[in-house]
Amino acid sequence: MKKTLLFFISIMVFCSCSNSEEVVAYEAVPLTVDWPSNFPEITYNLDNNPLTDAGFELGKKLFYEGRLSSNNAIACAFCHEQAFAFTHHGHNLSHGVNGGIGLRNAQPMQNLAYQTSFMWDGAATHLDLQPIIPITSDLEMGETLGNIVTKLSTDVYYQEQFTRAFADGEINSENILKALSQFMLTMVSSNSKYDKYVRNEENMTLSSIEQDGLNTFDVKCASCHSSDLFTDQNFRNNGLSINPQLNDKGRYEIGNNPDDLYTFRVPSLRNVEVSYPFMHDGRFATLEAVLDFYDSGITDNGNVDPLLLKPDGSYGIDLSDYEKESIIAFLKTLTDHEFLEDERFSEY
Ligand code: HEC
Ligand code: HEC
The missing domain is CATH 1.10.760.10 (Cytochrome c-like domain)
Structure with missing residues (x-):
């Protein structure tokens, strides 16, 4: 009995020795x-x-x-x-x-x-x-x-x-x-339809509604959602009503600076087609709801970004139904299926 046990132990020792000989080094x-x-x-x-x-x-x-x-x-x-x-x-x-x-x-x-x-x-x-x-x-x-x-x-x-x-x-x-x-x-x-279009790859073109959406976006949204990252990386207050349950003060929580009250980092809009719900508290389920908000839902919460000020002194971005529809068509050109399915980033 003892002998067999010893035999097994020696096999185990032998095996672990040969394992450790498999050289693992900094690569x-x-x-x-x-x-x-x-x-x-x-x-x-x-x-x-x-x-x-x-x-x-x-x-x-x-x-x-x-x-x-x-x-x-x-x-x-x-x-x-x-x-x-x-x-x-x-x-x-x-x-x-x-x-x-x-x-x-x-x-x-x-x-x-x-x-x-x-x-x-x-x-x-x-x-x-x-x-x-x-x-x-x-x-x-x-x-x-x-x-x-x-x-x-x-x-x-x-x-x-x-x-x-x-x-x-x-x-x-x-x-x-x-x-x-x-x-x-x-x-x-960086491989959405939009990217291929701006880099002149694969003869990619935008449809006329997508192009209209891009043009409107450049005029009405790109002041904050700027560059091909679609964010200026600043902290801004886009006029969301305050959720009394959360009362999330945003950037103000970091330095208690009154200018930062209810400001949040301008998010990139890449892949927004799949990253719903939207805003820091996920309050909007759809892009349609987001555009209705910019058109008619902005609340004067005391610190709204001046870029959203209209000539009449109220806040918002006037958008026709077609402008909303075309902006959404454009935003969907920012979906990067190669990224979302890239196996290098997947678990298996
Ligand atoms: C004054 C700057 C500003 C302008 C102009 C602006 N946005 Fe935003 N946008 C923001 C900020 C800040 C947020 C995040 C707010 C939050 O969650 O508290 C945001 C959030 C969003 C989101 C949600 C993204 C997510 O991941 O949750 C979408 C979609 C969006 N904006 C689209 C637009 C469109 C389309 C326009 C033009 C019609 C526009 N924005 C104009 C600053 C701006
Ligand atoms: C329980 C859910 C949860 C888990 C687990 C989690 N995160 Fe997050 N992550 C979030 C939320 C919510 C936010 C936004 C938080 C905020 O802004 O206050 C976030 C934000 C981030 C951001 C910031 C992205 C940006 O654009 O600024 C990064 C990076 C990130 N997470 C990486 C990680 C990593 C790495 C881990 C694992 C170590 C992790 N997260 C685990 C929920 C989670």
Whole structure:
């Protein structure tokens, strides 16, 4: 009996020895991203976190990893679903561990390399720091970075993948955050019908209603939803009525500056066809409702952006039925099916 046991133990020792001989080492294979020619320069400094194949793979695994949360079930992807431009489909307000309901609608994740701040109120100023907010929020993942390090450190896959991805090979908070950033930075959405049209690719043309919508958009919307990112990245108040239950003061919560009252980061409009519901609290289910709001629903909440002031002193953007219809047709040309279905970003 003893002999057989010894035999098995020696086999196990032998096997684990031969496993560890399979050399796992740092692999600095650069990952190149085709930054689109119709976009401005990226703002993320890649010198501090160069993109590599191994870093991207690790970041993706972490993005889909339930163990980043206290109940081991809520991954980032739980609230950021690819098919809906990485929003929390079907939820006005997101919920996480403990079923607690958050204050805000999950934002799409796309073109994050270009952003100067993150979250609706700009609470995070660097992409590497953003994930700390959902990870440690009781309403989202309810976990600590220290516990995550402990959990991942016992997993052979992570031991090897951190070795491949980082020169120091350490499973620590800094490397977890850098790997997540590497995955998020590559999420570039730039292959919509509109992009192909502006870059003169594949002989793409817009239909006449889409072109009319683009023309109206340029005059009436592009002051805030500007550039091919469709946001000027500023914090603005577009005249939404205040929801008394949430009383979300937006950017004001960050610095208590009265000028920031009820201002929110101007969102990109890429992939809006699939990222409903809309606005920071998900109050509008459809684009039709959004355009009716701009035309006749703006409320003077005390700090509405002067760009929305009409000559008669009231606030709003006058839109005819055809203008609304054509703007929506144009907005749908911003849907990037290649991005929404790109297997590089999918779990399997
Ligand atoms: C429980 C749902 C939930 C989970 C889990 C979650 N998020 Fe989010 N995410 C949100 C919501 C809601 C917002 C908008 C919050 C705000 O503005 O206050 C957001 C915003 C973001 C943004 C900002 C996007 C922008 O345009 O500024 C990024 C980046 C992001 N999340 C990444 C992550 C990562 C990485 C994880 C995993 C570590 C994660 N999220 C986990 C719900 C979630
Ligand atoms: C004064 C600046 C400004 C102008 C002009 C403006 N917007 Fe906005 N838009 C915003 C801000 C700010 C938000 C986010 C508000 C919030 O959630 O509190 C927003 C949100 C949106 C959303 C929701 C996006 C999402 O992901 O939830 C859509 C769609 C939209 N705007 C379309 C338009 C269209 C179409 C026009 C022109 C008719 C327009 N906007 C004009 C500032 C502006």
